[in-house]
Amino acid sequence: MDDDGRLRNVFWADTRSRASYKYFGDVVTFDTTYMTNRYGMPFAPFVGVNHHGQSILLGATLISSEDTETFTWLFHTWLNCMDGEAPKAIITDQDRVMKNAISLVFPNTQHRFCLWHILKKLPEKLGSHGAYKTGLKSQLLNCVYDSHTIEEFEGSWEELITKYNLQNNAWLKSLYDERTYWAPMFMKDVFWVGMSTTQRSEIMNAFFDGYVHARTNLKKFVDQFDNACRKKIENESAADVHSFNVTIPVVSPSPLEKIF
Incomplete structure (x- = not known):
């Protein structure tokens, strides 16, 4: 109250x-x-x-x-x-x-x-940049999704900022400062x-x-x-019944799959 x-x-x-x-x-x-x-x-x-x-x-x-x-x-x-x-x-x-x-x-x-809420802001925050559709957006997404190590992410980010002169972009700076909260690379463990x-x-x-x-x-x-x-409870109960009474068909000749 x-x-x-x-x-x-x-x-x-x-x-x-x-x-x-x-x-x-x-x-x-x-x-x-x-x-x-x-x-x-x-x-x-x-x-x-x-x-x-x-x-x-x-x-x-x-x-x-x-x-x-x-x-x-x-x-x-x-x-x-x-x-x-x-x-x-x-x-x-x-x-x-x-x-x-x-x-x-x-x-x-x-x-x-x-991550979806962050990336949906891309057009609003970076859409006015001249290279947004000709490389900036795709390079940023590659950095986010295709980095396999922290070093790779850091290097790709630095390259992106330098290549497109984004050193003064406050939104990207704040994202980088909080990268451990959203970048997939930091969440793998x-x-x-x-x-x-x-x-x-x-x-x-x-x-x-x-x-x-x-x-x-x-x-x-x-x-x-x-x-x-x-x-919701009915839906879960129906799924329980289904899982107890249905055998998932195998899709390969592998005996390992049949065991699983």
Whole structure:
């Protein structure tokens, strides 16, 4: 509550979310870019991945502001719900305030910025450069995706900056300063369940689109949230039944594949 006794932030995690976290809490994505409702409170889910590769809910929140104090409260509350077990890795968008809160609450968790959110800014940040379409963009993407060692990344980045006279580009400078948070080369030693973006959160958001919208009132929101979760459970149960009763056909004559 705020000082006037009005609802400020809400967080909840049901028993299933807490149980799932014990199995699938290695990597979590958290995204606040989804629907802001009529109360001006963004809905933000904590999302993981289960044994079927499905997105699962590990908690959810409605927050009234996106400042360090709010995120710190939220992450502490979520951590408390999960028996004090911090995730090994977390993926968020490139939000300074969120980054500060994560370093305070999850000091030993590997934090990764969503690579898609960063690269989609390329046209806005570098599109006006004369060589953007004739080499700059492709060379930058090669540096990001095709570097196999840290030395190779550093060398490619330096070559890019020098070749296109980008020494004074503030956006690229800030990216380089935080390269250990987003460049794939620096993430190779951490298990990410195949994720480098907050796409899982966005898939979860799209799933909720069928149940809630920006004008849904709080009571209806809670009811619809329960319906959505029920549907998620049905999907997981159906995948369980399928996996127990279906044999995956082999596609090669290799006896090794048959054993697997």
